[in-house]
Amino acid sequence: MTREDRASLLRGRDRECAELQTLVADVGAGCGQALVLRGEAGIGKSALLDFVGECAGSAGFRIAQVAGVQSDMELAFAGLHQLCAPLLDHMTELPEPQREALAVAFGRGVGPAPDRFLVGLAVLSLLATAAEEQPVLCIVDDAQWLDQVSVQTLGFVARRLLAEPVGVVFAVRDGGPAVLTGLTELRLDGLSDSDARALLDAVVLGRLDERVRDRIVAETRGNPLAVLEVPRNFSPAELAGGFGNAGARPSAGQVEESFVRRIRLLPTDTQLLVLTAAAEPVGDTALFQRAAGHLGIPVEALGPAEAAGVIEFGSRMRFHHPLVRSAAYAAADLVDRRAIHRALAEATDRQSDPDRRAWHAANATAGTDDAVAAQLEASAGRAQSRGGVAAAAAFLERAAVLTADPGLRGARAIAAARAKRDAAASEAAYELLALAELGPLSALQRAQVARLRAQIDFVRCRGGDPAAPRLSEVAARLRAAAEQLDGLDRDLARETYLESLAAAMYAGRLGAPEALANTAAAALAAVHRDPDLQRPIDVLLGGMATRITGGPGCGAELLGAALATMCAQLDGCDGQPPRWMSLGLAIVQESAAGELWDDAVMNRMAAGLVRAARAAGALAALPPALAYHAGVHVLAGELSTAATLLEEADAITAATGYTPVRYHSLTIAAWRGDAAEALGLIAGATADAAARGEGRLLGLTGYASAVLYNGLGRYEEAFDCAREACEFEDLGFYSWTLYEMIEAAVHTGRRDIAARGVRRFERRVGASPSGWARGAVASAQALVADNEHAEALFGAAIDHFVDSGVNVHLARIELSYGEWLRRVNRRGDARQQLTTAAERFAKMGANAFAERARRELVAVGAKVRRRPLRSGDALTAQEGQIARLAADGLTNHEIGAQLFLSTHTVEWHLRKVFVKLGISSRRQLRTATWAH
Known part of the structure; x- marks a missing residue:
């Protein structure tokens, strides 16, 4: 694309250019920014990237850039490595764990596979370190074609930018990677009719019939690149007379087709060289020349493509527009693609870049090839060791397809399916499992296939996939897989039994009757067949199965x-x-x-x-x-x-x-007592639970509702919610719900029901020797006790809760004790307990319970000034978290590593903390008054 074309593509983009200039100014001032330019092909995203790059360059920025390439999508960290290459001289300044993670990911070191977001933290630190010298702008074009791990990592980095002079600007087509969703977006639509007409007039030589012009403007829908392609696809006579084929308009999705037509007009050898450059994503001129030699085509044959404005041949190969690259690949037939991939494989050094060599070799192969499949399997191992799960999955998938031996193909297909599952590519995983089942599988492999299918469906179901099976079905299939594995691989069998128990617990009341008990019985039988349990998960399985049965x-x-x-x-x-x-x-x-x-x-x-x-x-x-x-x-x-x-x-x-x-957000909202917020969350969770068949979440909504309504003093509603929730035993919080029902029953005069509830509570909780359990039992007993015994029980409960540190229940029993004291007309003692409870609840931010205590204080004649209750203090949530870690003695580097923030961001937050707390040193944080 010529400079004039780029300038033309910016016509009508004054608003967008102004936003990009503001971004550059903000980054230069030390405020990290991330922006996604989103729109259809040819809409002008690349031109705007060029514009922001020029603005940043003239402002003294350091520019790092990468463009996604379809043929490179399966190579782990390929895009990230290319983006970071100009900054790697700063690697030595990173903390050692980050430096090692980045070295392994980029193939510059050896070690265990790093988590890809530890690599993300390393990239964030690398950018922040480089930005200490000069501001940094990262430009990412065609993000939809970056390898998965690179785009996920960059999406993570973009969300953590705050106090660094670093900017990241993505260009992505509609429907691009979901991981970028939620970042600030600048949506690019077509030009206005007036701008499109002005652009068309500027690029068409000679007089243009006004009706033809209006038709072209309408057909191109203001797509700038489509408008620029008009004079290249129609002759002046056709444009002047209106005799062009209206059905062949080069708009939106057809912009690439205009490039395809242009490429197909080139000589055959030139087309092959353009295809070679399109399939070689790095733009390495030396590699391109070696590949041309293997094809037997002189590099000079590229000349017609340069003259046609398709490609530039210099120190690095560069297409005039990203769409030209994909068009060049689309223009070739399968035989030519295989030929150029074969040439690129032969030209790629097997020592320095074995993975890309293997990938080219695979794309050059028709049918099966065990040697290439073995190379791909080795590449998968290297990708896995770098944390490139998606790349490993792609290598294994291709290896399975190229494997001739049916048994080996099945094993590779299972391994590839497992990697696809880990990469969240469920559909591809299903297809690979089907491929595995086409060949002979051992009993162990068949069980592994069954387990993988159930695991994938479990993740899909809990993730809200409407097409996923319900949790009860998944739990049954996991149990069946565990039974298949039992006797073949007992460690794997017990892990699968534990997974099936977890799925059945999630299904809860919406699962099949007795499903949880039957699964627990089967798991317990498996444990008893091999009672010498060594691993903690085996002991956990035995304990949980014993508890359930x-x-x-x-x-x-x-x-x-x-x-x-x-x-x-x-x-x-x-x-x-x-x-x-x-x-x-x-x-x-x-x-x-x-x-x-x-x-x-x-x-x-x-x-x-x-x-x-x-x-x-x-x-x-x-x-x-x-x-x-x-x-x-x-x-x-x-x-x-x-x-x-x-x-x-x-x-x-x-x-x-x-x-x-999802779960704990409900309980926080319920304890805070904001009815509008809590009920909104509860309604959403209820709908989600019903859709997924997740009965445990329904049980939790009942518990949360009961807490909320008891805090608000709406005891009838609390009783109804708790009683319904107690119709199924959700392990872990069932007893908590039972306590809510007991309290609500007491307040609504249902003392017989409350007494029966206490007896159930005693049977469930009384066996535990913990202070928490003893306090809870004494609390429940105190609620239904007669006046002669209640006071001793209230006192015992308070003592136990003070020792345990379970403060929400300590405040609850202080409130209940104060209410009882008021009922027996001991107003002074009641005032003391209620004041303590009200202050404790207010400090927690449990506003509904605090207001309930305040009403009781008014009832005993205390003068209580109504004041707005608020949770926390003047620090924001993240400021409080950073202040706590700094008070504990962690350095800024250590805080950043824990919270996945850059050191600059930690410093920026701490400066604000010092100002808000009126202190000047980290030492003072240990004694400052704030919510620890």
């Missing part, structure tokens, strides 16, 4: 042993989290700790999971770990901290595309 109190010893061992493993892991973290056991672990009423284990487990996930950069495991930790903070009455953790989890799931966490 035996009832409250059963399996407690096994559950406690499993959780203790897991905590010890988390405490001792050094950058490599235990394998069981990848199995998605949060529901089982949380339920086990909840059934034990062991807040100490919950605290240790939650902190260990977050610490291990952060240390390893394991962003797949981090959101559920953060949610688990948020639940612990809710029990401690630290609602603001819990919300901060969930905000971080939401940010990570938005950047990664993982299934968002």
